[in-house]
Amino acid sequence: MEFLLREARSEIGPRKLKSSRLSLNQITVKGAPLDRVLGLSVEAGIESVGLWREPVNELGIKQAAKALAASGLRFSSLCRGGFFTSRTPEHRRKALEENRRAIDETAELAANSAAGSVAVLVLVVGGIPEGSRDLLAARENVSAALEELVPYSRAAGVSLAIEALHPMYLVDRAVVSTLEQALELASPFTPSEVGVVIDSFHTWWDPNLEKSIARAGREKRILSFQVCDWMHPLPADNLLGRTFPGEGLIDFSVITKAVSEAGYNGDVEVEIFNSEIWSTSSSEVIAKTIDSYKNIVEPYLA
Amino acid sequence: MEFLLREARSEIGPRKLKSSRLSLNQITVKGAPLDRVLGLSVEAGIESVGLWREPVNELGIKQAAKALAASGLRFSSLCRGGFFTSRTPEHRRKALEENRRAIDETAELAANSAAGSVAVLVLVVGGIPEGSRDLLAARENVSAALEELVPYSRAAGVSLAIEALHPMYLVDRAVVSTLEQALELASPFTPSEVGVVIDSFHTWWDPNLEKSIARAGREKRILSFQVCDWMHPLPADNLLGRTFPGEGLIDFSVITKAVSEAGYNGDVEVEIFNSEIWSTSSSEVIAKTIDSYKNIVEPYLA
Numbered sequence: 001m002e003f004l005l006r007e008a009r010s011e012i013g014p015r016k017l018k019s020s021r022l023s024l025n026q027i028t029v030k031g032a033p034l035d036r037v038l039g040l041s042v043e044a045g046i047e048s049v050g051l052w053r054e055p056v057n058e059l060g061i062k063q064a065a066k067a068l069a070a071s072g073l074r075f076s077s078l079c080r081g082g083f084f085t086s087r088t089p090e091h092r093r094k095a096l097e098e099n100r101r102a103i104d105e106t107a108e109l110a111a112n113s114a115a116g117s118v119a120v121l122v123l124v125v126g127g128i129p130e131g132s133r134d135l136l137a138a139r140e141n142v143s144a145a146l147e148e149l150v151p152y153s154r155a156a157g158v159s160l161a162i163e164a165l166h167p168m169y170l171v172d173r174a175v176v177s178t179l180e181q182a183l184e185l186a187s188p189f190t191p192s193e194v195g196v197v198i199d200s201f202h203t204w205w206d207p208n209l210e211k212s213i214a215r216a217g218r219e220k221r222i223l224s225f226q227v228c229d230w231m232h233p234l235p236a237d238n239l240l241g242r243t244f245p246g247e248g249l250i251d252f253s254v255i256t257k258a259v260s261e262a263g264y265n266g267d268v269e270v271e272i273f274n275s276e277i278w279s280t281s282s283s284e285v286i287a288k289t290i291d292s293y294k295n296i297v298e299p300y301l302a
Numbered sequence: 303m304e305f306l307l308r309e310a311r312s313e314i315g316p317r318k319l320k321s322s323r324l325s326l327n328q329i330t331v332k333g334a335p336l337d338r339v340l341g342l343s344v345e346a347g348i349e350s351v352g353l354w355r356e357p358v359n360e361l362g363i364k365q366a367a368k369a370l371a372a373s374g375l376r377f378s379s380l381c382r383g384g385f386f387t388s389r390t391p392e393h394r395r396k397a398l399e400e401n402r403r404a405i406d407e408t409a410e411l412a413a414n415s416a417a418g419s420v421a422v423l424v425l426v427v428g429g430i431p432e433g434s435r436d437l438l439a440a441r442e443n444v445s446a447a448l449e450e451l452v453p454y455s456r457a458a459g460v461s462l463a464i465e466a467l468h469p470m471y472l473v474d475r476a477v478v479s480t481l482e483q484a485l486e487l488a489s490p491f492t493p494s495e496v497g498v499v500i501d502s503f504h505t506w507w508d509p510n511l512e513k514s515i516a517r518a519g520r521e522k523r524i525l526s527f528q529v530c531d532w533m534h535p536l537p538a539d540n541l542l543g544r545t546f547p548g549e550g551l552i553d554f555s556v557i558t559k560a561v562s563e564a565g566y567n568g569d570v571e572v573e574i575f576n577s578e579i580w581s582t583s584s585s586e587v588i589a590k591t592i593d594s595y596k597n598i599v600e601p602y603l604a
Contacts, residue, residue: 180510
């Protein structure tokens with residue numbers, strides 16, 4: 001990592017942040033090895049990272065935890081558990097097993113990160129199971145899966161954060177489409193057991209957004225705040241229609257103030273899916289992430 | 303039209319409907335001249351049509367009204383007014399003028415259609431004005447535009463039906479994304495002045511759908527029910543991801559029963575945007591529309 005730190009120093013230059021709540025979500029620099037992501041973040045003055053299971057497990061969870069500990073960075077979330085909407089016992093059993101592994105990984109990473117870290121596993125709950133049209137049953141299966149998982153995550157000291165995804169992802173990613181719905185699903189549990197992610201891209205359209213953010217704050221369920229902007233027009237693959245805050249159509253003053261006024265004082269993850277950004281060098285992406293966060297998001301944080 | 307009727311007779315064959323609530327929305331057979339749409343509908347036993355302003359005005363409103371009267375069909379709605387979210391006085395003035403013309407056309411068509419017709423103008427309210435990020439202001443402009451338009455539409459005997467569009471169309475088509483939001487916008491007015499359209503494609507994802515449909519029924523504000531199915535995956539142009547009921551992911555038993563139990567007993571429009579369907583012969587499309595409606599939607603109507 002020493003080499004990477006040196007390399008990053010020259011690449012990122014004078015953009016150092018101090019005492020920042022910015023967290024770099026690893027997917028924003030998709031393809032970069034974990035060591036490089038951590039090294040570049042440290043060098044740029046970023047203090048926190050959000051990680052993804054696939055690259056973490058590529059390195060191995062022990063090795064990843066060690067690298068995280070060595071970096072001195074905070075850990076803001078692991079993406080992602082969930083995908084437990086299926087009705088068939090075999091699918092269901094496998095999904096729950098996978099989620100228990102994700103909970104263990106979250107605990108391991110949180111235990112090996114700097115003070116101020118949280119043990120938060122982001123849940124993308126899953127879509128309508130293949131061959132089914134039963135949206136209502138899929139939603140019920142989410143409740144049932146949470147009930148089964150919570151004793152395990154509670155014992156591991158891990159909080160589950162339900163992410164409402166944009167309604168256009170209903171079929172294959174998430175039958176949870178609004179923050180209000182995520183809060184309803186969380187309501188049978190304590191706030192440290194189950195809370196919510198607030199993601200600007202997925203929720204900005206919601207006419208009840210400010211009301212729901214205020215409720216999430218009152219209920220102390222905001223476990224993560226993720227930001228990226230909405231591109232217009234969306235690309236053919238609508239999964240990749242995200243960009244740096246300030247480059248799309250979202251007014252970040254509205255959502256950021258609402259989250260801040262709701263009492264959230266944790267890390268703010270910049271999480272971008274965008275094939276053009278993914279083909280740009282990680283150091284350049286990190287520099288742009290910092291600029292965009294500082295200019296567009298940070299001014300509206302309390 | 304006599305020739306078209308003869309042609310249709312042989313093309314559509316034995317699929318005649320009797321006393322049906324099916325209405326063919328003209329966009330489903332996009333490109334077909336109005337005379338042919340009317341002729342094929344009559345021949346197929348369809349009793350009602352929903353029309354679009356562009357093809358109506360291509361023929362001329364007087365001529366279109368005459369053709370509608372001659373067909374003996376009911377008229378279920380005119381698409382579309384709206385697009386009045388802009389802040390600039392010039393855009394606003396033009397948009398209101400255009401909407402007054404659309405109101406006049408609705409009245410003219412309704413006056414020239416069979417008993418049981420309604421004078422309903424569908425409103426797609428418009429997106430975030432070019433150059434702006436102010437979603438909240440755009441929404442306020444919708445309320446202001448309604449206030450200006452209602453005295454005119456009331457005098458013309460025309461009901462304005464606000465259509466909530468899928469949130470993925472927020473930026474360029476509609477800042478109204480849920481049925482609840484449409485009902486809130488309608489609430490300052492009487493139900494005959496301003497109501498709502500319920501469209502399966504745009505609303506099926508909504509976790510509050512059944513609650514909002516029930517409310518719309520209680521408030522007597524359901525002015526139109528439009529059906530088409532959700533294709534998965536969506537095509538690159540997500541505007542065209544619609545198909546015949548039964549060919550996508552929507553469970554039509556849920557939404558149709560909800561609309562029916564809410565007391566709606568008007569026409570049910572099949573309204574499909576799909577480039578493949580648009581390149582199929584109108585007679586074939588109409589035959590498929592009838593089959594799909596009879597098998598997938600009609601069984602759940604009271």
